[in-house]
Amino acid sequence: MEVKTVIKERSENAEKVDTNKNIVYRTDNLNLWYGKDQALKNIDLDIYENEVTAIIGPSGCGKSTYIKTLNRMVELIPIVKTSGKILYRGKNIFDKSYRVEELRTQVGMVFQKPNPFPKSIYENVAYGPKIHGIRDKKIIDEVVERSLRGAAIWDEVKDRLKENAYGLSGGQQQRLCIARCLAIEPDVILMDEPTSALDPISTLKIEELVQELKQKYSIVIVTHNMQQAARISDRTAFFLNGEVVEYTNTNKLFSNPSDKRTEDYITGRFG
Amino acid sequence: MEVKTVIKERSENAEKVDTNKNIVYRTDNLNLWYGKDQALKNIDLDIYENEVTAIIGPSGCGKSTYIKTLNRMVELIPIVKTSGKILYRGKNIFDKSYRVEELRTQVGMVFQKPNPFPKSIYENVAYGPKIHGIRDKKIIDEVVERSLRGAAIWDEVKDRLKENAYGLSGGQQQRLCIARCLAIEPDVILMDEPTSALDPISTLKIEELVQELKQKYSIVIVTHNMQQAARISDRTAFFLNGEVVEYTNTNKLFSNPSDKRTEDYITGRFG
Amino acid sequence: AACGNGDDSGSTPEQQNTEQAEENGNTEGEGEGSDDLAQLEGEVGIDGSSTVGPIMEAVSEEFGAAAPNVKAPIGISGTGGGFKRFVVGETDMSNASREIKDEEAQQAEENGIEYTELEVAFDGISVVVNQENDWIEQLTIDELKTMWIEDGTATKWSDVNPEWPEEEISFYSPGTDSGTYDYFNEVVLEDEPVAKAATLSEDDNVLVKGVQGDKNAIGFFGYSYYLENKDSLKVVPIVNEAGEAVEPTAESIESGDYNPLSRPLYVYVNNASVKDKEQVYQYLKFMLENAGDLAEEVGYVRLPEDKYNEGMETIEGLR
Amino acid sequence: MKLIDQNLINKKMGGRIALNKTFNVIFLIATSLALIVLAILLYRIFTQGFSHLSWDFFQSFASRRPANAGIKAALVGSLWIMAVTIPISLLLGVGTALYLEEYARKNRFTTFIQTNISNLAGVPSIVFGLLGLTLFVREFGLGRSILAGGLTMALLILPVIVVASQEAIRSVPKHLREASLGMGATKWQTIFRIVLPTAIPGILTGSILAFSRAIGETAPLLVVGAFAYVNYLPQNLMSTFTVMPIQIYNWASRPQPAFQDVAAAGIIVLFIFLIVMNSVAVLIRNKFSKRY
Amino acid sequence: MATSNSQTVRDLIKKNKEKRSLLNGVEKAVPIILLLTAIVSILTTFGIVFTLLFETITFFTRVPILDFFTQRDWYPFYGEPSYGIIALISGTLLVTVIAVIVAVPVGLASAIFLSEYASERTRRIIKPILEVLAGIPTIVYGFFALTFVTPVLQSLVPGLGFFNALSPGIVVGIMIVPMIASLSEDAMSSVPNSMREGALAMGATKFEVSMKVVLPAAVSGIMASIVLAISRAIGETMIVTLAGGATPKLTFDPTESIQTMTAYIVQVSSGDAGYGTTVYYSIYAVGMTLFVFTLMMNLLAQYITKRFREEY
Numbered sequence A, B: 001m002e003v004k005t006v007i008k009e010r011s012e013n014a015e016k017v018d019t020n021k022n023i024v025y026r027t028d029n030l031n032l033w034y035g036k037d038q039a040l041k042n043i044d045l046d047i048y049e050n051e052v053t054a055i056i057g058p059s060g061c062g063k064s065t066y067i068k069t070l071n072r073m074v075e076l077i078p079i080v081k082t083s084g085k086i087l088y089r090g091k092n093i094f095d096k097s098y099r100v101e102e103l104r105t106q107v108g109m110v111f112q113k114p115n116p117f118p119k120s121i122y123e124n125v126a127y128g129p130k131i132h133g134i135r136d137k138k139i140i141d142e143v144v145e146r147s148l149r150g151a152a153i154w155d156e157v158k159d160r161l162k163e164n165a166y167g168l169s170g171g172q173q174q175r176l177c178i179a180r181c182l183a184i185e186p187d188v189i190l191m192d193e194p195t196s197a198l199d200p201i202s203t204l205k206i207e208e209l210v211q212e213l214k215q216k217y218s219i220v221i222v223t224h225n226m227q228q229a230a231r232i233s234d235r236t237a238f239f240l241n242g243e244v245v246e247y248t249n250t251n252k253l254f255s256n257p258s259d260k261r262t263e264d265y266i267t268g269r270f271g
Numbered sequence C: 001a002a003c004g005n006g007d008d009s010g011s012t013p014e015q016q017n018t019e020q021a022e023e024n025g026n027t028e029g030e031g032e033g034s035d036d037l038a039q040l041e042g043e044v045g046i047d048g049s050s051t052v053g054p055i056m057e058a059v060s061e062e063f064g065a066a067a068p069n070v071k072a073p074i075g076i077s078g079t080g081g082g083f084k085r086f087v088v089g090e091t092d093m094s095n096a097s098r099e100i101k102d103e104e105a106q107q108a109e110e111n112g113i114e115y116t117e118l119e120v121a122f123d124g125i126s127v128v129v130n131q132e133n134d135w136i137e138q139l140t141i142d143e144l145k146t147m148w149i150e151d152g153t154a155t156k157w158s159d160v161n162p163e164w165p166e167e168e169i170s171f172y173s174p175g176t177d178s179g180t181y182d183y184f185n186e187v188v189l190e191d192e193p194v195a196k197a198a199t200l201s202e203d204d205n206v207l208v209k210g211v212q213g214d215k216n217a218i219g220f221f222g223y224s225y226y227l228e229n230k231d232s233l234k235v236v237p238i239v240n241e242a243g244e245a246v247e248p249t250a251e252s253i254e255s256g257d258y259n260p261l262s263r264p265l266y267v268y269v270n271n272a273s274v275k276d277k278e279q280v281y282q283y284l285k286f287m288l289e290n291a292g293d294l295a296e297e298v299g300y301v302r303l304p305e306d307k308y309n310e311g312m313e314t315i316e317g318l319r
Numbered sequence D: 001m002k003l004i005d006q007n008l009i010n011k012k013m014g015g016r017i018a019l020n021k022t023f024n025v026i027f028l029i030a031t032s033l034a035l036i037v038l039a040i041l042l043y044r045i046f047t048q049g050f051s052h053l054s055w056d057f058f059q060s061f062a063s064r065r066p067a068n069a070g071i072k073a074a075l076v077g078s079l080w081i082m083a084v085t086i087p088i089s090l091l092l093g094v095g096t097a098l099y100l101e102e103y104a105r106k107n108r109f110t111t112f113i114q115t116n117i118s119n120l121a122g123v124p125s126i127v128f129g130l131l132g133l134t135l136f137v138r139e140f141g142l143g144r145s146i147l148a149g150g151l152t153m154a155l156l157i158l159p160v161i162v163v164a165s166q167e168a169i170r171s172v173p174k175h176l177r178e179a180s181l182g183m184g185a186t187k188w189q190t191i192f193r194i195v196l197p198t199a200i201p202g203i204l205t206g207s208i209l210a211f212s213r214a215i216g217e218t219a220p221l222l223v224v225g226a227f228a229y230v231n232y233l234p235q236n237l238m239s240t241f242t243v244m245p246i247q248i249y250n251w252a253s254r255p256q257p258a259f260q261d262v263a264a265a266g267i268i269v270l271f272i273f274l275i276v277m278n279s280v281a282v283l284i285r286n287k288f289s290k291r292y
Numbered sequence E: 001m002a003t004s005n006s007q008t009v010r011d012l013i014k015k016n017k018e019k020r021s022l023l024n025g026v027e028k029a030v031p032i033i034l035l036l037t038a039i040v041s042i043l044t045t046f047g048i049v050f051t052l053l054f055e056t057i058t059f060f061t062r063v064p065i066l067d068f069f070t071q072r073d074w075y076p077f078y079g080e081p082s083y084g085i086i087a088l089i090s091g092t093l094l095v096t097v098i099a100v101i102v103a104v105p106v107g108l109a110s111a112i113f114l115s116e117y118a119s120e121r122t123r124r125i126i127k128p129i130l131e132v133l134a135g136i137p138t139i140v141y142g143f144f145a146l147t148f149v150t151p152v153l154q155s156l157v158p159g160l161g162f163f164n165a166l167s168p169g170i171v172v173g174i175m176i177v178p179m180i181a182s183l184s185e186d187a188m189s190s191v192p193n194s195m196r197e198g199a200l201a202m203g204a205t206k207f208e209v210s211m212k213v214v215l216p217a218a219v220s221g222i223m224a225s226i227v228l229a230i231s232r233a234i235g236e237t238m239i240v241t242l243a244g245g246a247t248p249k250l251t252f253d254p255t256e257s258i259q260t261m262t263a264y265i266v267q268v269s270s271g272d273a274g275y276g277t278t279v280y281y282s283i284y285a286v287g288m289t290l291f292v293f294t295l296m297m298n299l300l301a302q303y304i305t306k307r308f309r310e311e312y
């Protein structure tokens, strides 16, 4: 109940554009500390279904920290402490009873550096279904193919599924990681600078892919490339020193930022 | 003799702006291979005295490779092979008789990630003079102070010269590395993305520093931040796939690029 | 079967016999049941002296050919180490290069272990010097003692006999924890400390090398090590109780002329094992029948025949 | 205003470069020194023992006659000991390493375990022999069996394996773990399916070196009670046994000079064993080292 | 088709979630099992301490502990035995010091060569060969010392006894060279390349980089490797047994024959001493002393690693 009222209140304050969309993630007064250093300060942020949400900001502003909080990966660092709430589909992920494995099954993640497992291409994609107890070889075969197709890499690898994933180029590896993530059919995909280590052509491919994926998934993407954010996202959050300076419709943010700092940043005054 | 005619020919083709300036580095048909992969292709590039020369281009285009060739650091990778010439102050640095230690004494380098030695701040700066056989404590003390002042970090560290350099923040470490480099009074300073790991304020400080340093030194700086290149450099080279696509006056390159690919890049179409 | 010892001036008849028997997959030409032996099973636990070890290894080697299903491995934990296991009943037999000590005997009694002592062969402790040593013809036990004890009176050859050169003697002795040393200590040193200058080693081959390379050296070790190196060492005849200088040879040791430096080697057996374990009994029987030949083959000296028969009777008495 | 005298620098440059060259040679010589020793050692042993090395040598048991003496029992005994030592030390070692690296929090207790392990790594092997004798041979009543010997050896090399495995586990890139956890894998799934397979080359190279040390150890097995003469092959874990180094020691202390050659031949066999094991380690290391 | 299967996968995962209790059980059990394996190492130590302790105590009921530490002679086998551990300790230390003098310069030089000068290929060939050297059975080294090194030394050093501390010291040194070389090389290789680049880019020669940047940065790893090697040298048994002689002696003259603690244990445990005699118990007291020695060395190593660790 409490949750619902909060949602209503907020929706009224928020931009009126998308109130009819479903909220996937609601971040509510989130604070995060690495030991004594506060990396996130009073974050309030709603993420909507079937949208691409971009997070931009200079290095060290907390982008990665935030996105890793969404699937609680940030907890792998023992000194991390949080306060506040993150509601995923209405349930607080910080609740004791919330099983983090379940959360992470629903919320996939793609990292800055492609990080395939040192296994075959096939095994990389099959990994998710397998750990979730799917044994049926037929189903797995199908999942692998469908995921690789979904990540627009099937044609390039279909003849060498048994080869080691490290034989692929960086861009292919990154798409493989996306495929791996698609294999368990998540609800949300988090991407942390997925193209920053890639060449222009691979970057383009992944940008296209993101556009396609948003039909079925909700996507949160961190990027330091403002043009990229402008090109592919529906909504953009600008982070600075652990705070959300501005969060709004992408077009609006880039054409008519309401905060001076946003303007300075997008015009390349710093960062 | 041959060298001189080449210089003349080239100067005629080059932009007419700066022909009266001294050439520090002349790169002449440089090719470089990592094993079988060619990373630099037919590079011709002149670097002028007391200027800031920026090198931009997407990831993997060979920026770092090029700048590391200028002080022959690239040779630390055993599989590297080169052809062509680089004339530093008129002498080919690839000559058998050319002593690389001497070259590197004249040509300082600042790296992407600050890399101070795990020693005290003082020892970091004193390192260069000491290895070059300067023993006089007084002179060293003076060199240390002047270099730290030169790198705009003296005030921040003067009370803790004996402390370990790793206690400094990233931006301070980077300025310390610049100070270390200044201590042996080089002729040229090479900088490989010196601010990419730093916060906005440190970045600003270093940009200001570069502007100041160019009074006394010639500076080559690699950056992926186009605004930075535009702000601080006199001349910019745009690299793509190991080739120099365009090399000209910075203002011209950013306002009126003559190559379509340059335009695509600076407008954020890729990279 | 190829006979390995090329330098053997000729095999004894018994030896040939053994080899033939081996070829026939048979043991000694004793009339009694080789079939019995072939069917025999079980294990014989043997440990103890490294000096006696080679004899017992030879016994086990031959016994193994006759009774392939009996396991008789040999441990060489040293006489003391062997008794340590023997007195708590871990082993059936313990090889020893000295008699059991009071402490050990007491331990055995506490643990209810009754045992019998058997002699299997002689070892003649051989005193040797470098081949270039041309001054020594013989030594008495007293002279040996003067040289070897640590009382500071004799550090040079001339201190022992004024006619001998005025050079430092270098001493080579087995390790102070070996049976050989123990015996020498008892008979020659009479429990006084050995010369501090002495070089001690656990490995007798090392002593051989030491004496070979040092003109002023004197050393002692087991007969077999002298025998194998007699061409490069000079053995010193020792004046025996009867006043004659005697060199260690198979004959002089067996006959007892080489005294007091010849010593018996022992095997201690657990009485209960002989009684309860057929394989132990058979092994002992086999050992007493063949020990003389085998001991000679590995460089020791056989006992007079009636000693073995005596042993056999004792064993039969335990059954 | 120039404080740095470029002339001085240039003048000194030649000397510094020469110094560098000199030390390059000195370092090279130092490295070769160890290799030369190895070469001398190998040469001496091979020239002495090679003539004795034949098929029969592997086919025969020890004998009082040098010509008949073979290494069969010792070779098989060593294999049996390793068959006990390898799985047990690997299980315990990798388990401990996983616990310390993946589960244990940094607290006094884990520091204690860690200190303890590095301390055990320095305890002389003969002390382990005393432990094995008291614990396995006596207390557990295993007697002088392969099991007792193998367990003693397992404890002896355990610390080395723990340290090697920790190193290997630690060097599994964090991003692989993150990738797996990020897909909803549990901790153990991540460890079992990602961390361990990735760390295995490192674990194996470290461990194989430890195993080859175990193969060459004499002192602890002497104390635990390996036999010096065995003329049958072990049949099960409770069998009595001998191992190669003890057999070699036994031969080398025989009076007959011919046994010295037999000992050398035994050493060659031991060497071949060692080199095969080390090569496997190197192969594994080279095969997997470029990955990820 | 695809959509129907899509349902299947999500549903399958959901369904499997429900019967995940088994997985949860594993998840809970694993750390406990692993903890148990970790405890084995502690038990081993306790085992060692207890094994040694009881017999050591028996020993000290017969030989006053004060005598053990203050007497100068170790003569356990004579009518009036004397148990002054100092004589054995001095033998051990003598051998160890010689080994360290040989091994540290050679080992460090090899490490520097491999990590800083050698090509990747050379390193890949030489390192495993060095490791073979570390794996050679010590009895082989022992005979090598006795039959090769000692005669060679005797022709160089006049008056060198057949048994001496020098020869086994050198050979033990050779034996621990690979340990120092390999571990120090690891420590030096893990010094980030960026540091080398920083120095080289200032015109430093490789030698200067090695000595002034890499060595200091790797000093904790190097010290740890040396201390480890020292404890290995202290614990080395067969080499000193074969080539060191068996005469315990308080001396610092490397040409003399000596006995180390380990050699004494071997001598007695493969020797003649009767079970239950004082000599028999003395090996446990010596073993205990050795254990305490290595313990101290290790604590020292830990202290050094902490103290000298460079932050980077």
Ligand SMILES: Nc1ncnc2c1ncn2[C@@H]1O[C@H](COP(=O)(O)OP(=O)(O)OP(=O)(O)O)[C@@H](O)[C@H]1O
Binding pocket: A034, A037, A039, A057, A058, A059, A060, A061, A062, A063, A064, A065, A066, A077, A224
């Ligand atoms: N493991 C950590 N321990 C301590 N502080 C950390 C850790 N990781 C990040 N931080 C700090 O948290 C702040 C935010 O870091 P974060 O990685 O989220 O930045 P970012 O916006 O992703 O930067 P970039 O664009 O460089 O990836 C930084 O000040 C950083 O120093």
Ligand SMILES: Nc1ncnc2c1ncn2[C@@H]1O[C@H](COP(=O)(O)OP(=O)(O)OP(=O)(O)O)[C@@H](O)[C@H]1O
Binding pocket: B034, B037, B039, B057, B058, B059, B060, B061, B062, B063, B064, B065, B066, B077, B224
């Ligand atoms: N050590 C190496 N071995 C083999 N190839 C290399 C090596 N270093 C770089 N390369 C290749 O050379 C090309 C140019 O690399 P370089 O590092 O110069 O790019 P860059 O422009 O500096 O990129 P970035 O902006 O990411 O630093 C790339 O294709 C890269 O893969």
Ligand SMILES: [Mg+2]
Binding pocket: A063, A064, A065, A192
């Ligand atoms: Mg980030």
Ligand SMILES: [Mg+2]
Binding pocket: B063, B064, B065, B192
């Ligand atoms: Mg670069």
Ligand SMILES: O=P([O-])([O-])[O-]
Binding pocket: C048, C049, C050, C051, C052, C077, C078, C079, C080, C096, C097, C177, C178, C179, C180, E270, E271, E272
């Ligand atoms: O091994 P021994 O007891 O005979 O020296």
